[in-house]
Amino acid sequence: MDNKAKSVDQATLDLIAKACTDCASTVFERAENMKPCPIGSEGSCCKGCSMGPCRMPIPKNKVETPEEHKKRRGVCGATIETITARNFARMVAAGTAAHSDHGRGVAELLLAVSKGEASGYEIKDEQKLLALALEWGVEIGNRSNNEIAKDVAILALNEFGKVEGELLFLKRAPIKRQEIWHREGVAPRAIDREVVEMMHRTHTGVDQDYENIFKQVARTALADGWGGSMIASELQDILFGTPTPVMSQINLGVLKKDEVNIIVHGHEPMVSEMVVAAAMDPEMLALAASVGAKGINLAGMCCTANEILMRHGLPIAGNFLQQEMAIVTGAVEAMVVDLQCIMESLPDVASCYHTKIITTSPKAMIKGAVHLEFDEHHALESAKKIVRLAIENFPNRRPNVMIPNFKSDLVAGFSHETINYLLGGMFRASYRPLNDNIIGGRIRGVAGVVGCNSARETHNAAHVAMVKELIKNDVLVISTGCSAMATAEAGLLVPEAAAKYAGAGLASVCEAVGIPPVLHMGACIDNSRILIAATMMVKDGGLGDDLADLPVAGAAPEWMSEKAIAIGEYFVASGVFTVFGVGWPTTGSKEVTDYLFNKVEAQLGGKWAYEPDPIKAAHLMIDHIDAKRKALGIDKARERVLYDMAKRRELE
Numbered sequence: 001m002d003n004k005a006k007s008v009d010q011a012t013l014d015l016i017a018k019a020c021t022d023c024a025s026t027v028f029e030r031a032e033n034m035k036p037c038p039i040g041s042e043g044s045c046c047k048g049c050s051m052g053p054c055r056m057p058i059p060k061n062k063v064e065t066p067e068e069h070k071k072r073r074g075v076c077g078a079t080i081e082t083i084t085a086r087n088f089a090r091m092v093a094a095g096t097a098a099h100s101d102h103g104r105g106v107a108e109l110l111l112a113v114s115k116g117e118a119s120g121y122e123i124k125d126e127q128k129l130l131a132l133a134l135e136w137g138v139e140i141g142n143r144s145n146n147e148i149a150k151d152v153a154i155l156a157l158n159e160f161g162k163v164e165g166e167l168l169f170l171k172r173a174p175i176k177r178q179e180i181w182h183r184e185g186v187a188p189r190a191i192d193r194e195v196v197e198m199m200h201r202t203h204t205g206v207d208q209d210y211e212n213i214f215k216q217v218a219r220t221a222l223a224d225g226w227g228g229s230m231i232a233s234e235l236q237d238i239l240f241g242t243p244t245p246v247m248s249q250i251n252l253g254v255l256k257k258d259e260v261n262i263i264v265h266g267h268e269p270m271v272s273e274m275v276v277a278a279a280m281d282p283e284m285l286a287l288a289a290s291v292g293a294k295g296i297n298l299a300g301m302c303c304t305a306n307e308i309l310m311r312h313g314l315p316i317a318g319n320f321l322q323q324e325m326a327i328v329t330g331a332v333e334a335m336v337v338d339l340q341c342i343m344e345s346l347p348d349v350a351s352c353y354h355t356k357i358i359t360t361s362p363k364a365m366i367k368g369a370v371h372l373e374f375d376e377h378h379a380l381e382s383a384k385k386i387v388r389l390a391i392e393n394f395p396n397r398r399p400n401v402m403i404p405n406f407k408s409d410l411v412a413g414f415s416h417e418t419i420n421y422l423l424g425g426m427f428r429a430s431y432r433p434l435n436d437n438i439i440g441g442r443i444r445g446v447a448g449v450v451g452c453n454s455a456r457e458t459h460n461a462a463h464v465a466m467v468k469e470l471i472k473n474d475v476l477v478i479s480t481g482c483s484a485m486a487t488a489e490a491g492l493l494v495p496e497a498a499a500k501y502a503g504a505g506l507a508s509v510c511e512a513v514g515i516p517p518v519l520h521m522g523a524c525i526d527n528s529r530i531l532i533a534a535t536m537m538v539k540d541g542g543l544g545d546d547l548a549d550l551p552v553a554g555a556a557p558e559w560m561s562e563k564a565i566a567i568g569e570y571f572v573a574s575g576v577f578t579v580f581g582v583g584w585p586t587t588g589s590k591e592v593t594d595y596l597f598n599k600v601e602a603q604l605g606g607k608w609a610y611e612p613d614p615i616k617a618a619h620l621m622i623d624h625i626d627a628k629r630k631a632l633g634i635d636k637a638r639e640r641v642l643y644d645m646a647k648r649r650e651l652e
């Protein structure tokens with residue numbers, strides 16, 4: 001691949017070139033040297049036992065007869081349908097496990113805080129704690145926040161392994177959606193149980209009916225979206241604050257030449273929240289000055305970046321494919337990582353510079369990194385150790401520093417509470433104005449564009465092209481994860497982007513409310529916020545009585561992670577049409593692929609699609625939105641209602 005085709009972001013291109021000069025090997029180079037296995041990528045390889053691996057690709061250049069298809073089996077007799085379904089199912093189980101184990105960690109921290117065993121942390125959003133306590137039937141009365149939080153944390157932890165009943169958050173969904181889950185037998189019981197059962201049923205010789213496997217796939221993914229991820233988002237808001245709009249900047253140009261640069265990378269905000277506090281500590285600032293630095297500059301990478309952006313307005317250095325690039329600048333004193341989406345190559349890249357890679361979790365160590373295990377019971381002390389190590393590394397900078405002069409402004413912090421408030425005002429917070437604008441036709445529909453970068457595609461290209469096409473066609477975009485960062489780097493996350501890129505209807509609403517056409521809702525676990533926002537749209541009325549009735553669609557145009565597959569599956573199992581790009585992992589079986597792309601809709605209301613061209617994919621979403629508008633009877637032009645401030649006051 002020509003270097004220019006590796007990214008649409010100039011900062012990244014400049015650093016890819018610098019990495020070559022510095023002899024640092026990066027993901028872009030490795031992707032060129034390692035072609036994807038054609039059999040594995042279509043899901044046709046089974047390595048579930050020692051009789052295989054059995055490789056059963058669709059015969060090339062040849063139409064398979066039914067007889068030949070029948071014979072296409074693994075040594076144990078498994079059909080290609082079972083094998084592709086099992087492979088897909090295990091991706092969903094892994095993705096769900098990752099998000100949910102994160103959620104469990106937050107619940108454990110809340111419990112420790114409530115018992116006074118985690119100094120440095122506190123309950124930042126009392127309102128949200130009380131609302132959740134009320135929802136879960138925890139007594140409030142005259143009890144202290146800590147007493148209430150303790151009960152909430154225990155109930156949250158119980159969601160992972162409870163013996164009876166279903167997940168508590170399922171009750172948040174529209175009634176019709178809950179009925180569909182019960183009708184189809186996919187309502188999740190306990191989070192760990194669904195993951196364990198998924199792994200059991202995909203073991204050799206267990207579930208051998210792919211449609212039955214997919215029931216458990218849906219149940220497992222729902223245990224992520226309406227379970228583990230939702231617990232993580234809710235409890236993080238309680239502990240660290242519910243996001244409200246913040247301005248900040250993104251891209252590698254946020255690094256500073258004359259300051260100690262620390263990058264926090266990964267997913268769980270427990271570490272990064274304390275590193276933020278430690279970096280502001282006068283003792284640390286004095287230490288930085290003593291080594292000749294003008295200050296301490298903290299920036300984020302991947303979803304940890306989204307967490308500290310949403311709550312502190314701290315800048316983002318980049319998304320998934322930019323993690324090595326940050327080190328290649330030569331200006332990063334320390335990259336502090338916790339969990340997930342962390343490239344094992346980081347210490348190797350860092351060996352060409354002075355950067356220290358610091359691992360903090362006993363669950364995720366890397367050979368060649370410095371391991372400073374984070375102790376939540378003495379969090380600030382742990383964080384100071386990390387910051388101190390970074391500061392002491394500042395004098396070791398080598399001469400090969402190059403910080404690209406690229407960064408973009410952005411506005412983030414659109415939790416569903418914030419959207420509610422922005423649209424409806426403090427006294428009548430609601431999604432009514434959004435629904436009215438959808439019914440009236442100014443906003444055509446809503447798209448959730450989420451997910452990763454993939455080194456198999458031009459970095460950020462599909463995110464930016466798809467989102468531009470959607471907003472041009474009056475589709476409001478809500479975004480999370482690396483996708484939100486991609487569009488932020490392209491300048492789409494500022495209110496002015498509405499006038500520049502959005503269709504006239506969407507632009508007029510954005511202008512009246514003062515929001516960008518792309519709303520940053522947070523990290524990947526915060527896709528659960530999208531589920532809640534969609535539920536609120538149903539509950540506010542006029543757009544049907546189920547999530548599947550809404551003129552909405554989802555997409556992950558540059559996905560790479562198993563977590564993305566779990567997210568896509570819980571979108572689908574919640575009734576949402578969801579389009580993925582890059583590649584599709586079940587193409588080894590036409591029958592399974594047809595089930596996911598078509599047949600599943602009759603059962604769950606949502607379905608998958610695969611379209612690598614982002615513009616075509618955007619139009620699949622727009623066509624779906626239009627079909628839903630037609631079914632709702634709102635496809636004809638109607639009186640357009642625009643709720644500006646005067647109109648809102650009138651209502652009040």
Ligand code: BF8
Nearest residue numbers: 303341451452481482524
């Ligand atoms: O959880 S979008 S590359 S950083 S998996 Fe990873 Fe994908 Fe980025 Fe966040 Ni989500």
